[in-house]
Amino acid sequence: MSCECTEKISQLIDGELPEIEARTMQRHLNECSECQQAREDFLSFRSQIANYIPAISPIVQAEGLARIVGRQDRIAPGITSGKPRFAWNFSFGMAAFATMFVLAALVGFIVYKATQNNTTAPAQVAKTNPVPASEPSPKPSPSDAGTRQKDRQAPPNKPAQPKSSTPSIPRRTPRDSENFAANRIKPGSNINSVNESVRAADMQALTALHLEKSELLLRAFRNIRTGETESAEIAYERKQAQQLIVRNMMLRREADNSGDVQVASLLENLEPILLDIANLPDDAAPDDIRVINERVERKNIVALLQVNSTVLARAMDDD
Amino acid sequence: MASEDDEFTMLFQDFYPSLCRFLECLLGGRAALAQDLAQESFLQLHRTAWGTLPVNEARFWLYRVARNFALNEFRKSNTRYRLFDRVVEVMRPRTRNPEEEYEARERQEIVLKMLARLPEDQRVALLLREQQQLSYREIGQVLNISESKVKIDIFRARTALRETWSKKARAFSANAGSQSTLEM
Numbered sequence: 001m002s003c004e005c006t007e008k009i010s011q012l013i014d015g016e017l018p019e020i021e022a023r024t025m026q027r028h029l030n031e032c033s034e035c036q037q038a039r040e041d042f043l044s045f046r047s048q049i050a051n052y053i054p055a056i057s058p059i060v061q062a063e064g065l066a067r068i069v070g071r072q073d074r075i076a077p078g079i080t081s082g083k084p085r086f087a088w089n090f091s092f093g094m095a096a097f098a099t100m101f102v103l104a105a106l107v108g109f110i111v112y113k114a115t116q117n118n119t120t121a122p123a124q125v126a127k128t129n130p131v132p133a134s135e136p137s138p139k140p141s142p143s144d145a146g147t148r149q150k151d152r153q154a155p156p157n158k159p160a161q162p163k164s165s166t167p168s169i170p171r172r173t174p175r176d177s178e179n180f181a182a183n184r185i186k187p188g189s190n191i192n193s194v195n196e197s198v199r200a201a202d203m204q205a206l207t208a209l210h211l212e213k214s215e216l217l218l219r220a221f222r223n224i225r226t227g228e229t230e231s232a233e234i235a236y237e238r239k240q241a242q243q244l245i246v247r248n249m250m251l252r253r254e255a256d257n258s259g260d261v262q263v264a265s266l267l268e269n270l271e272p273i274l275l276d277i278a279n280l281p282d283d284a285a286p287d288d289i290r291v292i293n294e295r296v297e298r299k300n301i302v303a304l305l306q307v308n309s310t311v312l313a314r315a316m317d318d319d
Numbered sequence: 320m321a322s323e324d325d326e327f328t329m330l331f332q333d334f335y336p337s338l339c340r341f342l343e344c345l346l347g348g349r350a351a352l353a354q355d356l357a358q359e360s361f362l363q364l365h366r367t368a369w370g371t372l373p374v375n376e377a378r379f380w381l382y383r384v385a386r387n388f389a390l391n392e393f394r395k396s397n398t399r400y401r402l403f404d405r406v407v408e409v410m411r412p413r414t415r416n417p418e419e420e421y422e423a424r425e426r427q428e429i430v431l432k433m434l435a436r437l438p439e440d441q442r443v444a445l446l447l448r449e450q451q452q453l454s455y456r457e458i459g460q461v462l463n464i465s466e467s468k469v470k471i472d473i474f475r476a477r478t479a480l481r482e483t484w485s486k487k488a489r490a491f492s493a494n495a496g497s498q499s500t501l502e503m
Contacts, residue, residue: 053427
């Protein structure tokens with residue numbers, strides 16, 4: 001086999017030969033069986049490589065685009081603006097809204113605790129009423145976060161006191177913010193370490209929310225009623241599972257990176273169950289549903305999800 | 320601005336699938352990782368270079384960045400992502416005929432394994448040529464190498480694939496022959 005000719009064949013099928021050389025090679029091909037075989041092989045590989053079908057999830061694609069351009073209305077193309085804005089359903093928009101509330105409450109609590117620690121003036125606290133935010137907080141949930149946020153912003157039942165004497169809560173000033181930032185940033189570190197700690201808090205909140213949603217899905221799946229022979233309509237649960245798989249993968253990778261073995265292990269156990277639910281047809285057979293529920297029971301996943309989401313939520317409060 | 324976002328969205332819709340296909344073949348079939356890296360590439364484009372590049376240049380920029388992300392992944396441990404391969408089975412398009420589906424999957428597995436045996440630079444050049452139909456000049460632009468290097472890499476990749484394929488064919492024939500001997 002002539003290497004020079006085979007290399008020219010490679011360029012010929014790519015259209016990279018000058019016209020005169022291409023005609024010469026075409027004539028050579030008519031006479032050389034080895035080069036004919038080489039051409040066939042090259043074109044066969046081209047066909048296999050070019051026809052490779054990637055495994056693309058439309059949901060992942062849409063969510064990726066939404067994340068990049070930062071617009072929630074891109075997540076579900078095709079959904080018209082006729083959708084009621086305040087429809088109470090378990091949509092991505094509601095989950096994002098709830099996540100924002102939880103994060104805002106968390107950040108507000110951290111800032112408040114930091115200002116309490118950094119106050120250098122003599123402590124001037126109301127003698128009659130305790131500061132509401134210092135009370136132990138309940139487990140944060142999307143429905144509670146907004147209420148808690150309002151409570152912190154409007155301390156109730158405070159006796160009126162003249163402003164010139166002893167204010168009950170130190171008022172935050174721009175200098176307080178600088179002090180807060182300065183004290184949060186340890187000597188020798190930089191703004192990146194602050195960003196890292198905020199990012200860690202974000203991931204904790206997201207993980208807690210994800211575990212809660214997964215728990216709700218598995219409970220709903222467990223409660224699906226089927227006859228002995230008739231199939232069950234599970235389109236909603238399938239869709240939820242598809243959305244949760246993507247988040248599960250992301251959070252599991254984050255847990256791996258941060259060394260959180262417990263959460264990573266839980267997410268690893270949860271993932272195949274979500275995959276199985278996502279993979280069911282819309283009208284699933286009773287046996288298929290039962291098999292998945294049996295596996296959930298065997299692994300005690302629902303209880304583990306509940307415990308871990310509670311633990312994470314308490315850890316965020318303690319922070 | 321709405322119009323810039325719309326243009327970016329169109330670019331994303333046009334090139335995201337082919338970028339995923341490129342990355343999936345480059346990464347040996349790791350579909351979830353390929354989608355992650357594809358999204359990271361678009362994210363980088365949106366944050367740093369969008370608005371400063373013509374659309375054609377943006378496409379080359381994407382492939383260059385995606386390839387660099389893939390190179391970084393090669394340096395990390397492969398075992399962490401073994402469970403992501405499960406997603407490949409879930410996300411693959413399903414055909415109605417199980418036999419066809421099985422054969423198509425087998426073919427794709429073979430393609431991935433053969434590509435995985437190639438050196439990375441040959442694999443990238445071949446994928447850009449066969450999947451994206453880029454010219455040698457364009458491939459050189461994406462990978463920041465000369466046209467002659469592109470030409471040589473593609474030829475060597477194809478030659479290597481031929482050798483691998485003929486070895487497998489000989490091994491298969493040898494197995495079939497020994498089995499038939501045993502049966503006799």
